[in-house]
Amino acid sequence: MSFTMNELVLLLIALAIGWLLGLMMSGRGKYRRYWRDEQVAHRTAIKDRDARIEAANLRIAELERQSAGPIGAGTATAVSGAVHGRDDLSRIRGISQAQEVALNEAGYHRFGQIAAINAEQEATLEARLGLKPGTIAHEDWRGQAVELERGEKPGLFSRLTGSA
Numbered sequence: 001m002s003f004t005m006n007e008l009v010l011l012l013i014a015l016a017i018g019w020l021l022g023l024m025m026s027g028r029g030k031y032r033r034y035w036r037d038e039q040v041a042h043r044t045a046i047k048d049r050d051a052r053i054e055a056a057n058l059r060i061a062e063l064e065r066q067s068a069g070p071i072g073a074g075t076a077t078a079v080s081g082a083v084h085g086r087d088d089l090s091r092i093r094g095i096s097q098a099q100e101v102a103l104n105e106a107g108y109h110r111f112g113q114i115a116a117i118n119a120e121q122e123a124t125l126e127a128r129l130g131l132k133p134g135t136i137a138h139e140d141w142r143g144q145a146v147e148l149e150r151g152e153k154p155g156l157f158s159r160l161t162g163s164a
Contacts, residue, residue, distance in 0.1 A: 087111045091148055094139035099129050114145035 003011070025031075086109040089100040106128060108114055117125065122136045136142075 085109065087148070089114065092141050092144045094135070094141060102129055111145040111149040115142050115149060117142065 086104065089095050089103055089108065089111070090097050092111075092114065095103070103109075103114075103125070106125065108117075108125075117136075123133065125131075126133055126135055
């Protein structure tokens with residue numbers, strides 16, 4: 001079997017490349033050790049995360065057992081309102097939870113305060129809440145606040161039938 005000079009050169013190049021790849025891959029186990037160390041670090045991070053989640057879930061369960069009522073949407077607002085002497089202003093149709101927070105920041109905490117606002121305060125609130133001028137009067141926030149302050153829950157037809 002005879003090889004041409006080109007074939008011999010290609011064979012030597014292939015052997016050299018194979019030899020270099022073999023040296024790079026072996027690394028005397030260095031990369032294998034790096035991979036194992038990374039696996040151990042990953043497993044440790046997963047265990048730490050799971051332990052933190054389990055501790056948080058136990059704390060949540062403990063707090064739920066200590067609370068007297070159900071925990072759900074609006075419960076925090078109602079509880080904070082009861083503690084701080086505030087009414088749940090979001091019960092007024094047209095006031096969202098975010099707007100209730102903005103109203104509280106503006107100093108409005110009770111239905112009586114909403115019922116007692118004048119036209120100038122109304123315009124200021126509309127600007128602060130980003131509402132169109134006349135929205136508060138159109139949605140009858142004052143009338144609803146009066147009904148809520150008296151303990152009446154405004155119904156769907158309360159304004160339409162004229163019963164206040």
